[in-house]
Amino acid sequence: MEGVMAPLIEIEGLALGYEHDGAHVAVLERLDLTITRGEFIAILGASGVGKSTLLRVLIGLAAPSAGALRFDARSDCAMALVFQDARLLPWRRVEANVALGLEKMKLSKAERHIRALDALRGVGLENYAERFPHQLSGGQRQRVALARALAVQPDLLLMDEPFSALDAPTRQRLQDDLLELWRETGKTVLFVTHDIDEAVYLADRVIALGGQPGEVRASITIDVARPRRRADQRLRDIASLVETKLRSE
Amino acid sequence: MKQRLAALLGLALFLGAWELAPLLTPGAHALLPVPSQLPGAFWREFQNGVWLACVGASLSHYLIGLGVGVALGVAAGVATGVLPPLEWMTAWITRILRPIPGLAWIPFAILWFGVEEKAAVFIIAIGVFWIVYFSAHGAIRNVDRDLIEVAAAFGFRTSWEKLVKVQFPASLPGILVGVRTSLGQAWMAVVAAELFGVAGLGQRMNQASSLLATDIVVVYMLTMAALYGLIDMAFIFAQSRLLTWKA
Numbered sequence: 001m002e003g004v005m006a007p008l009i010e011i012e013g014l015a016l017g018y019e020h021d022g023a024h025v026a027v028l029e030r031l032d033l034t035i036t037r038g039e040f041i042a043i044l045g046a047s048g049v050g051k052s053t054l055l056r057v058l059i060g061l062a063a064p065s066a067g068a069l070r071f072d073a074r075s076d077c078a079m080a081l082v083f084q085d086a087r088l089l090p091w092r093r094v095e096a097n098v099a100l101g102l103e104k105m106k107l108s109k110a111e112r113h114i115r116a117l118d119a120l121r122g123v124g125l126e127n128y129a130e131r132f133p134h135q136l137s138g139g140q141r142q143r144v145a146l147a148r149a150l151a152v153q154p155d156l157l158l159m160d161e162p163f164s165a166l167d168a169p170t171r172q173r174l175q176d177d178l179l180e181l182w183r184e185t186g187k188t189v190l191f192v193t194h195d196i197d198e199a200v201y202l203a204d205r206v207i208a209l210g211g212q213p214g215e216v217r218a219s220i221t222i223d224v225a226r227p228r229r230r231a232d233q234r235l236r237d238i239a240s241l242v243e244t245k246l247r248s249e
Numbered sequence: 250m251k252q253r254l255a256a257l258l259g260l261a262l263f264l265g266a267w268e269l270a271p272l273l274t275p276g277a278h279a280l281l282p283v284p285s286q287l288p289g290a291f292w293r294e295f296q297n298g299v300w301l302a303c304v305g306a307s308l309s310h311y312l313i314g315l316g317v318g319v320a321l322g323v324a325a326g327v328a329t330g331v332l333p334p335l336e337w338m339t340a341w342i343t344r345i346l347r348p349i350p351g352l353a354w355i356p357f358a359i360l361w362f363g364v365e366e367k368a369a370v371f372i373i374a375i376g377v378f379w380i381v382y383f384s385a386h387g388a389i390r391n392v393d394r395d396l397i398e399v400a401a402a403f404g405f406r407t408s409w410e411k412l413v414k415v416q417f418p419a420s421l422p423g424i425l426v427g428v429r430t431s432l433g434q435a436w437m438a439v440v441a442a443e444l445f446g447v448a449g450l451g452q453r454m455n456q457a458s459s460l461l462a463t464d465i466v467v468v469y470m471l472t473m474a475a476l477y478g479l480i481d482m483a484f485i486f487a488q489s490r491l492l493t494w495k496a
Contacts, residue, residue, distance in 0.1 A: 059402055081402045087395050091418045091494040100414070104404035132494045152403070 006072060008037045008156060008188050009058070014067035016053055017213070026213035027053050031067070033207060033216065035156070040182055040189045042199035044242065045209035051192040053214075055081060055158045058190070077156060080149035084161040086141035088133040094144050095120065095129035101152035119151035120144075122181055139170035143177075150181065159191045163198070172230075175202060179226070196246075200239045201230055208245050218245040282464035287471070290464035299453065304472060307439050307449035310369040311476075314442075315435045317370060318377025319428055325378075326385025326424075331412055336386075351376035352441050359445065369442035369449070376438045377431040384427025388420030422495065425488050432484060436477050 011033040017026040028050040035041060043051050056062040058069070059079050071077040080101060088097045099116040107115070120126045123143040133141055142162060149157055163171040179202065182189055193199050199206045203222055210217040220242055224234050264284045271277040282290070294300040329336040351372045358368040392415065400414045443451025450469050457465035 061398065061401055083395070083399070083402075085395070087399045089396060089399070089415065089418070091421070091492075093494075100399075101403040103414075134494070148403075 006037055007034045008072050009035045010070040012068045014064050016057060016064045029213040029215055031215060035188060037188055038186050040202060040204045042203035042206045043192045043209060044196060044199045044206055047194060049209045050214035051209055052160050055160050055192060059158060075155050078152060078154045079156045079158055080152050080154040081158045082145050082149045082162045084164055086145040088141055088144055090133050094131050097144055098147045098151050100148055115151055119147040122150055123147045139166055155188060157187045157189045161193055196239050196242050200235050201228060206242055208242055210246055282467050286464045287468055291468045294465060294468060303450045303453045310366060310373060310449060311435055311439050314370040314373025315377055318374035319381050322378040322381025323385045323424060326382040327389050330386045330389030331408060347379055351438050355445055364446040366447060369447040372442040373435050373438040376434050380431040380434055381427045385424045388423025389416055392416045392419040422492055429484055432481055433477060436473055
């Protein structure tokens with residue numbers, strides 16, 4: 001397929017900080033990252049290293065103080081963000097929550113309905129369209145949040161520790177569902193996590209952020225064929241490697 | 250069941266005590282009508298059409314005053330809640346005007362609108378306005394920032410879009426608390442506004458009391474209680490329909 005290996009986004013020299021008590025606190029500094037179309041990238045790092053900030057800059061919720069973002073000229077690079085907590089709008093039923101991003105597009109009501117239901121089907125919740133968020137479990141809510149992001153058919157799916165608040169079995173099931181959706185849709189995914197095993201299991205490439213301000217410590221390609229097994233020794237080995245990279249000062 | 254029986258018993262005891270109270274003091278009948286007089290008094294008022302006319306007039310003052318006060322209170326509370334410069338600008342105006350009770354405006358209401366319906370509506374609306382203003386302002390200010398960020402992440406970046414998609418629906422429960430409080434407040438204002446001469450329940454009560462027809466006064470007191478009860482029940486019903494999403 002043409003353009004599969006083309007970079008979707010090139011991030012160059014990205015920096016961001018804020019003023020606190022008159023002093024400048026740098027969160028990110030000189031961050032370079034090239035994201036290839038179709039790639040599943042995990043961003044790994046301790047809390048406070050600027051992982052979430054990077055996502056917020058990409059989607060335009062925060063402005064960088066320096067650096068450049070270059071998008072693939074052939075697409076407008078639509079993005080959608082899945083937050084750590086589902087952040088559904090409690091007054092909207094599930095379907096209306098999924099349709100939130102669609103309301104920004106020039107779509108008829110019928111088209112919105114179809115696309116929202118499609119997205120819900122993708123996460124296995126088509127029968128929950130009429131429920132309210134408080135009637136769902138934590139895992140279901142996070143699935144709805146994922147459907148809400150997928151409904152806008154983004155080129156780049158940003159995920160900010162999306163499964164970290166879930167119990168282990170639910171987390172593993174959602175990880176596998178995400179991989180399945182990724183395989184089907186060919187989306188580019190930027191997945192922020194502090195869980196090394198999760199990063200190594202999911203991603204094509206793990207970017208280890210470290211330091212204060214945050215910078216790229218290592219970029220490790222996970223050359224293990226899919227579907228992967230969590231207990232795979234090669235994944236274990238890569239995880240230990242990533243851990244030493246993260247620790248090294 | 251036990252609870253209901255107790256409630257009925259309490260009411261019966263109250264009515265009984267009320268019926269017997271004037272017997273203790275000779276000549277007290279003119280001062281306090283007893284419950285057994287009330288059905289007859291009501292029937293006379295109803296038959297000559299006064300009751301219906303008064304209820305109609307007062308209800309119209311009530312609903313229009315409530316509507317005007319709620320609409321302006323929500324609009325102003327939301328606007329100052331969303332736009333900080335507007336809140337700073339109005340901070341002292343609010344501090345000066347807020348403590349002035351609606352009744353204190355009666356002289357101006359008469360000067361500006363005459364002894365007319367508009368004057369009653371004005372006084373009712375003032376009381377309602379402040380209650381709803383503060384509930385709307387507080388509710389909008391307390392909307393979860395995370396939800397506003399969700400709207401922004403999905404492309405709703407202008408203040409208006411954030412208001413429509415998140416802030417207003419999120420603050421609706423808080424706004425409705427203020428509206429419900431004002432349902433009762435507005436009835437007090439109705440009576441006060443009509444005591445100075447605008448036709449309605451209040452005016453009729455005033456006439457009746459000057460003729461020592463205290464049974465008629467009580468008939469209208471109970472009428473008001475019944476109307477308030479009905480309206481409050483209708484409001485609770487509407488609110489539960491609007492807020493089905495609440496757990």
